[in-house]
Amino acid sequence: MGYFFLENFPSPAEWHAAKARYTTSLAVSSMLGFLVGLGDRHPHNLLLHPATGEVVHIDLGIAFDQGRLLPTPEVVPFRLTRDLVHALGPLGPEAGFTVAAESALLAFASGADVIITLLEVRD
Secondary structure: OHHHHHHHOOOHHHHHHHHHHHHHHHHHHHHHHHHHOOOOOOHHHEEEOOOOOOEEEOOOOOOOOHHHHOOOOOOOOOOOOHHHHHHHOOOHHHHOHHHHHHHHHHHHHOOHHHHHHHHOOOO
């Protein structure tokens, strides 16, 4: 995944902005997925937007903790694999992911309207 950023964002400013968007979108979508019990998260269900670097989740069929009912139950709250961490950069989750995840959880706790807004389908 790290090469994605080098190939799609050639200038240092573009690369830095895309990495920041990736980090924030990964953190926020991970926390939202945790709250709605989104399961079946693996590399084929996560895409990177080629123009922004943001994480895009697809195949949302296993939600509301249905992953716990699979033949091999899912027990982790969200996926943060080595590939995802590697794309965060040398500081890993401490490079902004942790702060963004904490901020997202605080925002979600402040009201359901935030979650409804994030779940709306966008063009």
